[in-house]
Amino acid sequence: MAGDQKDQSRRVLLTGIRKAGRIARVDLAHDTGISAATVTTTTADLINEGLIEETPRSVSEAGQKRGRPRVDLKIRGQAHLVAGMKLSSHSISSVITDFEGMVLAEHDYPMRNIAFSPSDLTDHISQALQQVSAQAGIDQTNLSGLGIGMAGIIDGQNGFAYWSPTLTERNVAIRDMVSTQTGLNVFVDNDANLVAMAEQYFGHGRGISDFLVVTIESGVGMGVVLNNEVYRGARGCGAEFGHTKVHLDGALCRCGQRGCLEAYVADYALLREVSLGTDTIAGQDSAERLQILIDAAKNGDRTAETIINRAGRMFAMGLANLVNIFDPQLIILSGERMQFDFLYADDVIESIRRSTVQVDVPPPEVVIHKWGNMMWAMGAAAYAIEGVSKTAVRKGVEIAS
Amino acid sequence: MAGDQKDQSRRVLLTGIRKAGRIARVDLAHDTGISAATVTTTTADLINEGLIEETPRSVSEAGQKRGRPRVDLKIRGQAHLVAGMKLSSHSISSVITDFEGMVLAEHDYPMRNIAFSPSDLTDHISQALQQVSAQAGIDQTNLSGLGIGMAGIIDGQNGFAYWSPTLTERNVAIRDMVSTQTGLNVFVDNDANLVAMAEQYFGHGRGISDFLVVTIESGVGMGVVLNNEVYRGARGCGAEFGHTKVHLDGALCRCGQRGCLEAYVADYALLREVSLGTDTIAGQDSAERLQILIDAAKNGDRTAETIINRAGRMFAMGLANLVNIFDPQLIILSGERMQFDFLYADDVIESIRRSTVQVDVPPPEVVIHKWGNMMWAMGAAAYAIEGVSKTAVRKGVEIAS
Structure with missing residues (x-):
């Protein structure tokens, strides 16, 4: 359908302009692989609709010696x-x-x-x-x-x-x-x-065509960008990571199934194990109790260490499976809570590398990006x-x- | 780069013609979303290069009442x-x-x-x-x-x-x-x-944009088709399934790591367990020994059942993880050997369904496709x-x- 193709060009051009910030038409055609003629007509439409605007490029910036001043295109914020x-x-x-x-x-x-x-x-x-x-x-x-x-x-x-x-x-x-x-x-x-x-528009994913984002809050989430698009699957519910199974008939998960990754690394999963080992931290809220657990592990409490270590190793195993399956350029570990630092520890990252198929090229880059709800x-x-x-x-x- | 775009159009058109078998230019433009003008110029190039050819469409086939006879395009076999x-x-x-x-x-x-x-x-x-x-x-x-x-x-x-x-x-x-x-x-x-x-060109994957193929021979392989393209990953070595981990610190795999899916379902994995349970099947080749194991399980031998059952359940767990991650339209289980029928059993397929995230829409279709090396x-x-x-x-x- 020709309409689809036109929509596709619009979208690719808008994204190209957004990524570049400011860009000349000739560079836009080069970067997107869309023909100069289509760039000209489509950007004219976009200007008419007020979605983008022209902005003069200063001579020094352009490094231009003669001829008429070149203009860049930019997204029209208003x-x-x-x-x-x-x-x-x-x-x-x-x-x-x-x-x-x-x-x-x-x-x-x-x-x-x-x-x-x-x-x-x-x-x-x-x-x-x-x-x-x-x-x-x-x-x-x-x-x-x-x-x-x-x-x-x-x-x-x-x-x-x-x-x-x-x-x-x-x-x-x-x-x-x-x-x-x-x-x-x-x-x-x-x-x-x-x-x-957000990573694709504003963060570490800019200019990267294929990457994974894994998020840890009370659950474990995943976003997958393949070929510059967020991957969603046939029924719109793909890229599910927290409920992939890391242990046959394993720990019970909130979802009602057994052996989900979340059932080993989420806060509730850690805290239900704490209740077996010690009762000194009852009565606090879950964030406080989790912090007490983590501090105990740091201070050498064996039970706390045992709990925290397994969570880290299960998390690494799950991530290693993603590396095997997707072979991404980049994995962004993204979470709000400093509490989950133990999942981002060097030995966890090293464990991911040890559990992926060994080839004599560098493994995907792993970036830790902490940010808040905003x-x-x-x-x-x-x-x-x-x-x-x-x-x-x-x-x-x-x-x- | 405009050259890339031209290559892309050529490729999309060739694939469109190949899939359709015989197709009119107007339908090709419609199906591929490529403009009629580009279809005209590109197919002219392809005809000149001898890659495709025109073929008359019979009047009855076209259901056409008047006007000049329409022609279809087809791949030129020669x-x-x-x-x-x-x-x-x-x-x-x-x-x-x-x-x-x-x-x-x-x-x-x-x-x-x-x-x-x-x-x-x-x-x-x-x-x-x-x-x-x-x-x-x-x-x-x-x-x-x-x-x-x-x-x-x-x-x-x-x-x-x-x-x-x-x-x-x-x-x-x-x-x-x-x-x-x-x-x-x-x-x-x-x-x-x-x-x-092969599934995409000649088999169950024709006309399906997103599907997975899982193969079982002496190892476990996977091919992933996303958006009509075989997915290969950033370093060209993605879509690795046999060495994803299904058990932390689990069974030793031929690859030197522990807990790989292959280490639970491949022939060598089953046979090394047999050697613990009984020595009556020593001295045969591995295919014969595997068949003896499977027959024993069917005849109610408890050890053989235990070995075979776990392989099936581990395989289902791995496949369920793929469903969670990819949410594909279709999964094709493809293998040459009838021996691995136990991995394609109804209870294995049912176990996949039970281990995926539960949503109130039908799960992906699972098709079993046995074929040989040819x-x-x-x-x-x-x-x-x-x-x-x-x-x-x-x-x-x-x-x-």
Whole structure:
């Protein structure tokens, strides 16, 4: 279908411009492999729609000696405003950015519970949206899109939550519910996929066509970028890592199955073992108890060491399997909590290398990238930017600057 | 780079024609998303180069009432002859096909050993090539390409064997050695990748954009097709499944590591357990001993059952992990040996389903496809056809018909 091809060119060119920041048409054609003629016509469309704009290149920058001044193309920040949200166990982290990804406001909306009914969660999202919009000094009707990242098995294509720890029900058409309530274009995906997108747009993944992001919070998530695209699988629920099995008939997982990676490395998995070894840390919250466990291991407590060591080795085994399967250029280990440092330890990384198929070329680079919920929200904003770019419904909103 | 884009269009169009068999230009444009203008110019080039040809469509077939007769495009079988080879532990299976994949000759070349020095293996390949060429009644200089599939960690891009059970040395530039000796364009890849390509060209994978092929012979192999391309990873050695770990510090594998899937399901893994349980089957060859083990399990021998059951459950666990990670449309279990039927048993397939993340949509289809070495060789021929299509060096060879 010719329409598909045109959409594809638009998308490749927009992404190329976004990645480059500022770029001349001739370089854009070179970088993307799209013909100069198509670059000319497509970028003219994009300028007309207000998604990109021309910007003069200074002579010194261009190193140009004569002829007419060259112009670069750049994303037009004012083209669209979007919101991005990360749903966590007790809060919603939100950002509002312009079309270039410049942050206008950040907001953290606290929630009392971990899981909600679909309508309660929709209400919370709606309130969080109002608050972050107010903080940015805009009306939420000025937003062109809302991206939402949430844990669980999410079909991003349809914004459908097969299962999420944030929801008390299965099979929720969460995108459509939020869209109806807010009146916005809504884009929902698995949160780890959106961390991958954040890395691709703003982080270590820029310019890398194939990489994996593994996230550790209360669960273990994964985002996979192959050939510059987030990989989602046939039913939209691929790239599942936390519930891959690392032990036949192994430890019981929250998901009801046995031997999942999460059942060995997540906080609850560690803490249920602590309760066997010692009862001195009862009564604290889970983060505090986990810290006590880790400190005990550092101080030579044998039981604590035994617990922590196995978690690290199971995590390394799971990562080594990913290296064998994907042979990626780069693995980004991404997590908010300093607590999980023991999973990023040198001996864990070394253990990954020892457990992969041995070939006489360097193994993939492993990068540790710690960041907070706001960067997850930035991934959701990037997803909204991508969604808005595809639909290309220009709302003609201008930011008062 | 505009050249890349042109190559890409050529390749997409050739593949589109190959898949369709016979197809009108207008339908080709529709199916591939390539503009009618590009289809016209590119197919004109391909006709000039002799890679494709026009063929009249009969009126009844086209259902056409008036106007000038429409023509279809098809691959021109006589354009090129290629050879495909599968290197096995004691033989080389070869085919010669035309550019449409029509088989002109099949040949099986026996070898005394399992592993060879690079120069000895090159000699064997060269002799196998002479024999299959003689059988086809052609001179091997009439071949445009030779595709070779071999087990191990192979960088297909560079035809480089990091490690192969068929070679006594590591890091062998096997493509270049065979090319020098035979004077042909040679294309070498991991054999399971080429089974995936055979499924894509000739088998269950036709028209499926994303699928996995898992092969079981003496080892466990995998080929991954994503977005219509065989996935190879950053260093060319991705899609490794047999050496993913299914047990921390588990059974010793031939590769020197512990807990690899192969160390639980390959023939040697089963037979080393047999030697603990009973010595009544010593002195037979491994295929016979394996059959005795399987028969014993069927007849209720407890030790044999214990051995076979664990292999099946470990295999299911590994496959379930692949489903979680890739969420493919289709998994093809492909193997030559009827002996491994126990791994394809209904309870194994059911166990895969129970071990994947539970969502309320149907799981990926699992298809069992048994075939012999000649079909692996066909995959190698398909690889050669693809390689020749890319290089598009027309040798002007015509088959005497």
